[in-house]
Amino acid sequence: MTEPRGQGPNQEEAPTIQAAQPEQPAQAAASAALELRAAKLTDVGLARPHNEDYVDFSIPSDPRQLAQKGSIFLVADGMGGHQAGEVASKGAVEATMAHYLADTTHDVGTSLVRAFRAANQQLYTQAEGDPSKGGMGTTLVTAVILGRKVYVANVGDSRAYLINRQGITQITEDHSWVEEQVRAGLLNEEQARRHPQRNLVTRALGSKPAVEVDLFEGEIIAGDTILLCSDGLTGRVADQEIATIVQEAQPPEAARRLVALANERGGNDNITVLIINAEEATPTVRAPIPAAGKAPVGRRSRLVPLVAVLGGLLLLGAVAVAILATSGILPLPFLQAGTATPSATMTLAPTLGPATSTVEATLVVAPTGVATPTATLVPTGTAGVVGTDTVVVSPTVSPDALPGSVTLVTPTAEISLTGVVTFAWVYGPGPLPAGYAFQLVIGQGEPTDPNAHTVGSPTRDTQRSVDLGHELDEPGDYFWTVLIIEAGLGGSEVSRAMERVFVYEPPATPGPAAAPTTEGG
Known part of the structure; x- marks a missing residue:
């Protein structure tokens, strides 16, 4: 696997990834058909009140578009609080998918990078024009599979993996502060996994007017699996554990187990997985083509009348099936294959065990490399369809109790602070309901611990001035956030804003005064 190469504004070349080589000759492997099986699942986790992840995929129904663009799979992890994070992740996925599929003039890799940049510009413009979207951004990892070719692009710390019998390989490179420390040799992998600043990304869609995109290119064979996921999975489950589960189970079950x-290990963040399995397709038996020439004299073929009878029976059966299907008596999954994007939504009750519903799809890649969908978006489980197509698990504390959420305003992220600082935030839409209050939190520990590093008493004001020299013991990196607590439950947390990071620098201490000097005489 080669080193990733960033795609800046004027860069179009892509690094490559190598899939495991098959045991059989390469020519035989290339001629065999592949069947792709995909399943996606997203879960709010156990610590956050809202799911700011978003996952989707599209298998074009038009055979010509499918042959040119392939199928696209996407996972995004939003940031900026309930009013911004969810908007950013969903907007990035939808915009990237739309721009990629609409681009018919560029090759796949170039088209994918251009789609990322278009989505970034769309989110950035939206945030600039709406104060409630301040700090909005999202990670995004995307895979396009066209025949046997795989193209992976990413911004942020959501990951893509290649999993096969040779093990698990991380395709993407995290764009995060802790990953930079690992590459510099200042942190090891275990320290990075537990570091308080592990959620700080160095690249995101929507945070700046331009974005650098990493692009990877390779091929898949039967037995390969592509996994896309948010850091809610990788922050709690080790790579080898991921590989074991993916290799032991089919995509829907593997997604639920992950x-x-x-x-089970805390669920401190939203968790999203999208698994795409490549398998050998079931071979199709075809009748041999007869040699050119006339039929022997004196023998009359019975094939034509037999075909006519069979054709008539099939026609009658097709008419009956069509009548039943259009009347709703007989729902057929392949009748939904004309929908380019999924249209089913499932809402599941919270559970600590495996989730019970996923959205999955099957795609057959013919030996020529042209993919043809066989069944699209076949939901498993018994969850009710309610509107969009994301599988959502309800939070332990329902956010329905509040009509709005809190968004941090100042100070902005990643700046140095000293002395007395005013922390400000907003709540909306509407005023904070009676019986609730805000609680400012500052600290260096786990941001998900609502009892650590509280500053002052709960308040209904939307700002608080803090003497950092009095509150903080030493210089370094800190986070701040604001909780909404319900006083009637003894200060229990109901929701919180996305944390922001800052650097505390104590005021410079003046040195001792210089001793007076006199001129000798």
Whole structure:
């Protein structure tokens, strides 16, 4: 696997990834058909009140578009609080998918990078024009599979993996502060996994007017699996554990087991997985083509009348099936294959065990490299369809109790602070309901611990001035956030804003005064 190469504004070349080589000759492997099986699952986790992740995929129904653009799979992890994070992740996925599929003039890799940049500009413009979207951004990792070719692009710390019998390989490179420390040799992998600043990304869609995109290119063979996920999974489940589960189970079951394991270990973040399995397609038996020439004299073929009878029976059966299907008596999954994007939504009750519903799809890649969908978006489980197509698990504390959420305003992220600082935030839409209050939190520990590093008493004001020299013991990196607590439950947390990071620098201490000097004489 080669080193990733960033795609700046004027860069179009892509680094490559190498899939495991098959045991059979390469020519035979290339001629065999592949069947792709995909499943996606997203879960709010156990610590956050809202799911700011978003996952989707599209298998074009038009055979010509499918042959040119392939199928696209996307996972995003939003940031900026309930009013911004959810908007950013969903907007990035939808905009990237739309721009990529609409671009018919560029090759796949170039088209994918251009789609990322278009989505970034769209989010950035939206945030600039709406104060409630301040700090909005999102990670995004995307895979496009066209025949046997795979193209992966990413911004942020959501990951893509290649999993096969040779093990698990991380395709993407995290764009995060802790990853930079690991590459510099200042942190090891275990320290990075537990570091308080592990959620601080150095690249995101929507945070700046331009974005650098990493692009990877490779091929898949039967037995390969592509996994896309948010850091809610990788922050709690080790790579080898991920590989073991993916290799032991089919995509829907593997997705449920991965989400359940992350929740068993704390579920401190939203958790999203999208698994795409490449398998050998079931061979199709075709009749041999007869040699050119006339039929022997004196023999009359019975094939034509037999075909006519069979054709008539099939026609009658097709008409009957069509009548039943259009009347709703007989729902057929392949009748939904004309929908380019999924249209089913499932809402599940919270559970600490494996989730019970996923959205999955099957795609057959023909030997020529042209993919043809066989069944699109076949939901499993018994969850009710309510509107969009994301599988959502309800939070332990329902956010329905509040009509709005809190968004941090000042100070902005990643700046140095000293002395007395005014922390400000906003709540909306509407005023904070009676019986609730804000609680400012500052600290260096786990941001998900609502009892650590509280500053002052709960308040209904939307700002608080803090003497950092009095509150903080030493210089370094800190986070701040604001909780909404319900006084009637003894200060229990109901929701919180996305944390912001700052650097505390104590005021310079003046040195001792210089001793007076006199001129000798």
